[in-house]
Amino acid sequence: MTAGGIRSIGNANPGADAAAGAGMAVTASGAADNAASPGPAKRGPARSHILSVLVENKSGVLARVASLFSRRGFNIYSLAVAPTDNERFSRITVVVDLESAPLEQIMMQLDKLVNVVSIAELAPSDAVxxxxxxxxxxxxxxxxxxxxxxxxxxxxxxxxxxxxxxxxxxxxxxxxxxxxxxxxxxxxxxxxxxxxxxxxxxx
Amino acid sequence: MKLTGAQALIRSLEMEGVEVIFGLPGGAILPVYDPIVESPIRHVLVRHEQGAGHAAEGYAHVTGRPGVAMVTSGPGVTNIVTALADAYMDSIPIVVISGQVATPSIGTDAFQEADTTGITMGVTKHNWLVTDAGEIPRAVAAAFHVATTGRPGPVLVDIPKDVSNASMEWYWPTSEADLDLPGYHPAIEGDPEAVEAAAALIEQAQRPVLYVGGGVLKARGMEELRRLVDLTGIPVTTTLMARSAFPSSHPLNMGMPGMHGTYTAVTAMQKSDLLIALGTRFDDRVTGKVPAFAPDALVIHIDIDPAELGKIRRPDIAIRGDCRVVTMEVREALERRNGGAGDAGGERAHRAGRGDGAAKSRNGGGGSGLPDLSPWIRTIETWRQEHPLHYEPQAPGERLKPQMVIETLAALTPDDTILVTGVGQHQMWASQFWQFEEPHTFVTSGGLGTMGFAVPAAIGAKVGKPGSMVWAVDGDGCFQMTAQELVTANAEGIPVKIAIINNSYLGMVRQWQELFYEERYSEVYLSPDLPDYVKWAEAMGCVGIRVTEPEEVAPAIEKANAIDDRAVVIDFRTDSFEKVYPMVPAGASNDDIMEMPTTSTRDAGRSSERKAS
Missing domain, CATH: 3.30.70.1150 (ACT-like. Chain A, domain 2)
Incomplete structure (x- = not known):
């Protein structure tokens, strides 16, 4: 887990994580553990994380994201999408179920979508x-x-x-x-x- | 300059340097076929759109340039989906241009309408529906950029008929910024710290293995791989997609890993303490049961696609980057750290490897602080001697051994011959028994395992490399799926050669039914002579040859080699009950590798096989 609880990809070279001596998958599971913070009983999966995904505001982008989740067997708990202040982009806020796949794999697969500009993972404690x-x-x-x-x-x-x-x-x-x-x-x-x-x- | 959308499309393909389109016209793509008449681009008219897709793949495999296919809407597109999926799994850069019904008709279930972008979303790297003729040059340029950079893959550009007919002001994007791809940033160089860490692991390894995948061929990293091997003396295994990335004759080449890999390669990985995974994705056909795969090995995983790093096996060092560049960076790091053992040392190592056997290649490293791998190499040599690939020679009264046919073919064709295969037993034997000396000489369907790939892919390969001999080794089941493209080959003057390994069965399925379903053969028998492959070949304009006797094998191949004005099909009647060995059963640990049974147990098995058939 990097400091601040926010990791983002899009421009960052993920190899840097590995270079620090922690493999990427290690980083991912570390993040996952952190997500399972104790708290009041919530609806939804115990191990969930919030991804804030900046996408191009083009037709079919939501279908691409949804299709990726479905094809790779990732579970979505909730999903909200709306345009940003820049009309070229929309932001998808997706709560993912980490029981279904490691967070790192979900983020990396999402990042491969050509219309996905950047992805930030928001740990609940560091996000409004x-x-x-x-x-x-x-x-x-x-x-x-x-x-x-x-x-x-x-x-x-x-x-x-x-x-x-x-x-x-x-x-x-x-x-x-x-x-x-x-x-x-x-x-x-x-x-x-x-x-x-x-x-x-x-x- | 005003152009129609269709003219702009063809002009854009010309700007991209496209020399050939494999395609088949239809209603929605009609306007685009009109400017093809004047264009210098060659069009190869296929007989089925799947053939256009596989031909584009074959072309891309051997040239490294993107293959282009053009199809109409609806069934034109759905027919090419298999080829898109195949290219997606094997990271082959192809660009498919598809017609679409006119924009006002989209969504109305119009004639030959299909949701093309929706259907192909999951099997393309990206796709575009172009709704404005002015966007055509940008979309085409973006499509070629996405198909060929980063991890290569198939893309599709869907063009409605009214958009091809509309008028636009011609332009050509001159920079990446013009392509409007704000979310697309493939990385090339590896992270320097990770490269350094990888070098440190390599220095500590006693039993390292270079596990080389198709990424090395895609990145044109063969020479850098060779230099890394020369420096370090680390033995190499090349996956199905990487056959021809490293010469078969090199003493450190252990052959193919995985389900039908060599005993040496499979066992070396299992016993390894360091896997250097280069442009490869830990496919289930390589790993077997993942928790039991190479249990003692640390893993350095180098791949241009970060999503592969840790997808199956957690790497100890993950390096995102281009295989050629990162391999070079790792070698340079090793040279720096070990007193600059440069090219001269590498040359010595190389000569030592060639001259005195692999065990000594490390000694030529010239002052290198790299560990002595000779005990490891000696162990590997022992495995190689005790467990070679082999098959029982043909006994009197038996049909041809498929392995012998492939060995003979390999021996009688030049080193730069391009070998294309379908999928199944013949594919595995081809990979096992062919000698690969030149890069990009093996074209096969790996990840998707597409039967019927060989004939059209061979056509594409021959168009891409007209100066090379192109042989397809195909199964009888595979051949029946796409054989009609031999009409294309003869109509267009593309003299490919097809060796049908005709065992009259869907052989790989038959093998599994024999081994895992108690010889209960269900729907696998095809017949050796229905169809009559020689007559069928002749009907399609080919020379057809039938070979039933071992002494006819070499003369038939030599006769085929001498024919250069049309396609040739040889129907090799082979043993129905020959099985591919070694074999790791699906889902089993690679430690449970099954080798070919000894003659006595095999004969016992064969008598029951005969009864069953």
Whole structure:
């Protein structure tokens, strides 16, 4: 694991890792261990990592990335994609399941895609992560105020209200969204949609 | 200057120095075929698009230049997918130009529409759908750049019919920056610290092996490999894709590793304390059971594709870079560290190796601090003497031995003869029993194992090297898959020679059924004379020769060698029950290598084989 928990490829020569006496695969498994940090019970794989992948904003690029994951047997836990401030590029934030393949192999195979410009691996402790959740919940009038209070505590927003249901929007760290989801489960969830996380390296 | 998209495409191919296109026209590619009439580029009209792809591969194999194939949309593209997949697995630079239905029709299930970029995504290094005629020169230049740099591979440029018909202002990209490839940066030089670390490991090794793969041929690193061997005296094994990278006659060449490798090469790797893996990818056909592969060896892995470093076996030193450049850097590091044993020392080592046998080659190193490998080389020599490649000579009443046919062919053809094979038993025997002395003289389908590769690949090889004799050794099963391209060969004046090792079976599958399925032969029998290969050859304009007797083998080959105005097919009727040995069963450890049974056990086995058939 290199200092700072951020490794990136695209311009760096990966041979440098090996030259430092640690083989590349050693580096990869070191990174993987670090990812399995103890923490609150989360949805998703225990050994996951976040890759921030800068790609050319061209048609078919997402298909290339998805096809690579599928063909090589890598598992994606979540994936979010949107254009960057430079219209030539998009950023794909992908949470990968490290049970399926070593991180190093996933990064190297991704980097071989001609449309992939650079890849940064963001260790959870060194990244700001956010996710958005939309949930339509059943609301019994008797507990409506309780639910509104819960949304308040989580700094969520009620974005739509029906006679027996309401739709909530909540943004935050994925773990916070997990907790909220757990708490509202008993009220009855009609529909729920999460975006998958987006992340940036901490400054 | 205004050009149509089609004219711009052909002009772009001319700018790339393309001398030949293998192709077959159709509706969506029609506009592009029009400017071919005036172009100096030769077009070879194949009979099936798969043949165009393999011919482009054969051309690329022997010339090092990208092979070009052109096909129409839909079935034209799906027919060439096998060749793309083959080129992808073996890192062969080919450029496929495909027609596509007009842009307004894309996605409407139009006539001969297929999702070309989607279908070929997983079997190309990259592909492009060009939707603007103005982008054609850039896309073609980018395609050639991507196909030929870094780890070479196939690319595809898909051109809708309306784009070929549209008008554009001609230009030609003059720099890499013009190619619009912000994510593509192949590395050439190895990391200096890693090179130094590799040199240090080589100095400590007592039982090193150079495990050489196809990357050395791709990088034109044969001479640098030779110099590294001259300096260090390290024995060499060349994978199927690297046959011809190092002369078979060199005393330190142990032959091929892997499932059907020599006992010496397989065992030397198993006992090695240092594998120097050069442009190779630890394929399952080489490693056998990975946890049991070369268990005591440290690994230096040199490859231009960083994704190969650690994919299968964790290297102790990983060096990303071009094989030729990094091999040179490692040798220079060794020379620097050991008192500048330069070319003169290398020359001495080389002569010593030639003159007195491999065991002494290290001694010529001239003040070198490199360790004395002579005990290791002596051990290897013992294995080589005790476990040579061999086969039982043909007994009276038996059919021809395929190995004898291949040995005779090798003996009667010049050293620069290009040998092309299909896939299966004949391929393994060809690799085992041919003498490779000149680089880039072996063209085969390795990773994908594509039956039917030989005939069209031989055509491509002959077009690329018209001055060399091109022989394909093919199986009877393989031959039936793509034989129609011999029509192409004769129509276009491409005199290739085909030796069919006709054992009337899908021989490799038959071998596995014999060894691992209790001789329960399921759907492997083909018949020796249906089709009649001689008549078939003649119908396609070839000279057809049948050989059934051992004394006819050499005269038939000499007759074929003398024919230069058309293709020749020799139907060698060979022993159906001959098996490829040595063999490491699939998934087994390389320590469990099976050698050819002794005569007595073999005869016992054969009687039951006869009953089974």
């Amino acid at each position: 992560q956010r996710e958005l959740l939309l949930a339509t919940l059943k609301v019994d009038p008797a507990v409506r105020s309780q639910l509104v209070e819960l949304v308040d505590i989580f700094e969520g927003k009620i974005v739509d209200v029906g006679s027996a249901s309401l739709t909530v929007m909540l943004a935050g760290e994925p773990e916070k969204l997990d907790s909220f989801e757990n708490l509202v489960k008993d009220h009855g969830i009609v529909d729920i949609q999460r975006t998958g996380r987006v992340a940036l390296q901490k400054l």
